[in-house]
Amino acid sequence: MLNRCIMEMEGSMAKKLYSLTAIFTTPNEIIKAAKAVQEAGYSKYDVHTPYPLHGMDDAMELKETKLGFVTLAAGIMGATGMISFASWVASVDYPQVIGGKPYWSWPAFVPVTYEIAVLMAVLLTVAALIVFFFKFPNVSHPLHDTPYMKKVSADKFGVSIQAEDPKFNEKVVGDLLKNLGGEVSPVYYSEEFLDFKPQLFEPKFILLLAGIAVVSAGGGYATWNKLLYLPPFDWMMEQPKSKPQSHSEFYADGFAMRPPVEGSIARGFIPYPYKGKPDEAAKYLVNPLLPTKEVLALGKKKYLTFCSPCHGNFGSGDSRLQGQFPNPPTLHSDKVRIWSNGSIYHVITDGQNVMPSYQYQITREERWAVVHYIRTLERALNAKESDLQ
């Protein structure tokens, strides 16, 4: 594609004169030539040198470049943008107290603000330089790939006066350059080549874009949703550790969960000292709770949950179990009524006859509350005269 320009030139078909060029060999000559061309009143010309020459800007009477303004604007934009963003994040959208400082601790934002200001200034300056000041990328310029360009890119100095210049006259320009001591040659170009426009709506191009979209979307999906979940990438929920109910290769019994050391006592648990000793329990145990409204409500709740299935809702021994389990005797018998609170507590804690122990289902306080509730039930069915008043 790059060679098209020159190939068509050789074919000498459909080409127009772009410019007349002259090659010089020393820096002094090219400065002199540039001055002469400028003074002759040409405006559409350019000087090409392998490296920048001192004094060339003066010779060509070039104006000061405006690139610095782009840098200034980009730098200010980067700095204000970054400090606003950091302030918004740290004090509005995601405020966190860090080291006891205020949310908006601006000195901490100085480093990032500075870095982004530099980044924006440099990147936008370079982007503006390439796109707006150089009008690059452009590899189809008529001077490209010409013998002239090959000379100035190595060690020669060239001047090129364009045919577009209003004062351009092939003969006059040629004489001027020859008199300055240059080696003159014309550069042609093909108009059709310069008019080349990229065809955005060509099916092939659209198909290519679609292909890229599908591949990147599919690749992204597969990477972030599938690939990262394959071994060796374990996630936090999969840790090589033993969980309570899991199997263990390490222990001889195969259980991951270890029994507590003999004699361990759970937090808040007090061992029951009267196990199998109902007489002592009756003698020494005293109900630590007062029969308040709350205690009775708790006792009722626990009684209805744990006791009532066998003993009946009112303690009369009217089981709801339809004979699947032997019915207990009534709690309103004289025997029970003359029992001490400690005896009832002992039976709940230790069990009696076919009744199992309930110490693991009902806590100590709850058991005492149930004792209060049972006393209340007894009193209700055998009320004294004084209760009626």
Next chain:
Amino acid sequence: MSATVIDYSKEISVVEGRPSAALLDGVITQPIDSFPQRNWLIGLAVTGTMLLIGGISLGWLLWKGVGVWGINQPVAWGFDVVNFVFWIGIGHAGTLISAILFLLRQKWRTGIARFAEAMTLFAVLCAVMFVLFHTGRPWIAAVWLLPYPNQHGVWVNFTSPLIWDVFAVSTYFAVSLVFWYIGIIPDFATLRDRAVTKVKKTIFTILSLGWRFSNRHWQHYERAYLIMAGFATPLVLSVHTIVSFDFAVSIIPGWHTTIFPPYFVAGAIFSGFAMVQNVLIVTRKAFHFEHLITLDTIEKMNKIMLLTGSMVGYAYMMEFFIAWYSGNAIERFVFINRAFGPYWWAYWIMFTCNVVSPQLFWSKKIRTSLLASFIIAIFINIGMWFERFVIVVTSLSRDFLPSSWGMFIPTMWDFGLLIGSFGLFFTLVLLFVKALPAISMAEIKAVVPGAQPLHYGDGGFHG
């Protein structure tokens, strides 16, 4: 008694002799145009093997996690952070040479600026590798490294030095890359016009963007170069300052000091120059650039190493003085522990290599000897690596509570990745000197005697 009188009013020429521009192009593009030398291939085989070791270490790291390294509590920062700081420091020389020396009109930088800049890029790549992979799973680390709107509704913590570091290092890499690329565009155009094969021509045409040496372009180009040098100068100082904040903003004894920013910057330039010196001496010899990178340049590099080495030595002693003068018992203990504790050997390797060895450069004979320069530069590199080791490991291993003290013992995977980073760096350097012009053709042509119009003297590039 006869004293040599040096005329300081005359500037020493950057290049020796009066080579023509065409000859310069020929010499500089020689490595690009010719078949690789045998030594180059051997070098590539060595660095390629090192790179492979690094690749395996990295693969194992990703497979098993950062537990394969020797890090643990209390030394949770080991070789990863040591190597990060080491490499980012190496990078600083490139920017210093290309930007600060440019602003100071030091023309001798011309011959070495290009590959010093390339070394910056490669060193920053190595550094970035360590910080990325020390997060364990970098693809997830994006959430706390980069402020992007995410479905967790979480933002990064802008008050953290670690975030400043992310910004500083990525800005530094981006700016260095652009600076280097802008500098190399005219050379790409020269290579494009010299290319004989179609593949090379296409590649260089794309890379040169269509540069055509127009003076209307040179005008903006020179200004852009000046602006970028102006920005890169404070940037390079800020980057290592921010790296030092990673330590100085914490409360660990031995880290929590205000001397860290200048001390880190001086150390970075010191180590970077040593690395450039090593590569420079080899490249110069291998590709016959003796008349382009003169002995005078090497001597000036040595002088800068003497200066920065003395600054670093001063900082070491000042740290000790302040530890004593502060009256803080823990601070005092940490510094005595550095020199005489379990890591005493690391401290004394550092001290000997960094403080004692550059002092040899006071002698002009040593300063101008290639062999001595090369060996001392290697010592400085070793010393600077140990400096980071001493700072990171000794402080962490002995902090406030003796009950939480612990030692750091690197594993083979720590060393594997360290070797791998050297492999990556030198492989890239070897490929660079072979594939691209190691010396800026456009810049060196401009400083050859007779390159500028007479009435403007032998002025420098981008005057």
